[in-house]
Amino acid sequence: MSHTAHIRSHRKPRRSATTSIAVRAGVAGGVLSMAAAGASATAFAAESTTQTLELPTLSADLGSQVAESADAMQQAAANYQLQAERDAAATKAAKQAKADLAEAKKKAEAKKKAEEARKAAAEEAASRSAERATLSASASASVSTSASTSSSTATGSAAAVIAFVKAQVGDAYVSGGTGPNSWDCSGLVQAAFSQIGVDLPRVSQDQSTAGTQVSLSNLQPGDILYWGGAGSAYHVAVYVGDGMFVGAQNPSTGVVEKPLSYDPPTGAVRVL
Template sequence: MSHTAHIRSHRKPRRSASKIAMRAGVAGGVLGTLAVTGASASSASAAEPVTQTLELPTLTADLAAQVAQSADATQQAAANYQLQAERDAAAAKAAKQAKADLAEAKKKAEAEAEAEKQKAAEAARKAAAERASRAAARTTLTASVSAASSSGAGAGASASVSTGGSTATGSVAAVISFVKAQVGKAYVSGATGPSAYDCSGLVQTAFKQVGVSLPRVSQDQSTAGTQVSLSNLQPGDILYWGGAGSAYHVAVYVGDGMFVGAQNPSTGVVERPLSYDPPSGAVRVL
């Protein structure tokens, strides 16, 4: 036996034809699969659309200014809305206050109208009472004069005064004698004698001597009797200056175109002709 008969060969054992064929088939299948996959990939790549990348604009200084301006505009609009709301609220409040003021003014006007109505009614009652009082005074005067004439007594019954063209007697003479006796005395506002008078105080006191009660002030004395024309004056008539019911001065006509009155603080009680200060009108109570 040869010595080399038991030495193993270093060659690899030959593979069987069947194994080789099987491996070749597997490799071919793999290569085929890869080929199909590659073709599919290529086909897919060819069919897929190209995606375009868009770049966002960069926030520049102009764009930032526009954004800030828009924010300011929004804030201003909000402020305007708030201001308008405040104005609307103020207008509503003012309208409500005006309505309340109108109601108050209407109420006040109604109260004043009622007060004026009551005042007018009171004035009418007072005027009626004064007329009744004057009528009663004239009645009393007539009765007094008649009694004095019949008895031959009294201050006016025995008095007589010459008035130029005629002689005043009775109560008229007494009034004229009294006012002439006061000439030269002082004028003092509000005085009724015996040492000083104002114009209506002298007239009131003179007629009081014969029992005739006259109102205290010139305005009332100018309506105390019957209105007479200045062209038809008689001694004892009361002269007045100003309107009837609103006279500011009075005196006594003493006849012969003369009157006696308490004129002012400078002259006191004086006797003057009618031409010195022509009167506005006259009333007769005797």
């Protein structure tokens, strides 16, 4: 027995032809499959890349549409603002119209009241005129029946002056007023003395020096009282006796009869 009879051979067993062919076919098939897969992947990748990189191109028409859209939005905003301004103006006009209507009603009411007051004053003035006529007639009768010549004439004239000024009590005071229903102080005094033919100056400064200066302790009815200095008096009235005077005092009181203590005069002049 040979000493190598039980040692296995190191030579590889030979493959059969069928096995080699199958292996080769498998290898070839795998290679082809891989090639096909690679080609498909390459084509997909190429297609995907092409689709991703295709961006829309901003054409002239599209740019024009965008511009028109922006103009339309701007015009719409301008229209909204204009409408808001018109609404605000309409609201303001409505408020002003309401205020004007209220003012017109107020003025109409004031006019109505003024007309009513005017009518009432006219009626009162007519009543006073009748009273004045009665008093004047009474004064004239008193003059004609006086016993003494010089002193009674003065007394009678003074009575006529006093009757006239008392008949105006309640009339309104108006600066520059000379009657018949409104007076200022010197206008009333001048009108009173004109009833007996005595022509006095128009203003109080001149009336305060128109006659003989007399003491306030020696007053007689018909004397002219003045306030302020002689020649610079700012107010005059008529002394009516019994410590009373009648004068057109101010716009608040009008023509009133008051005691000397109400507003003590500065001096007096006698023209009768």
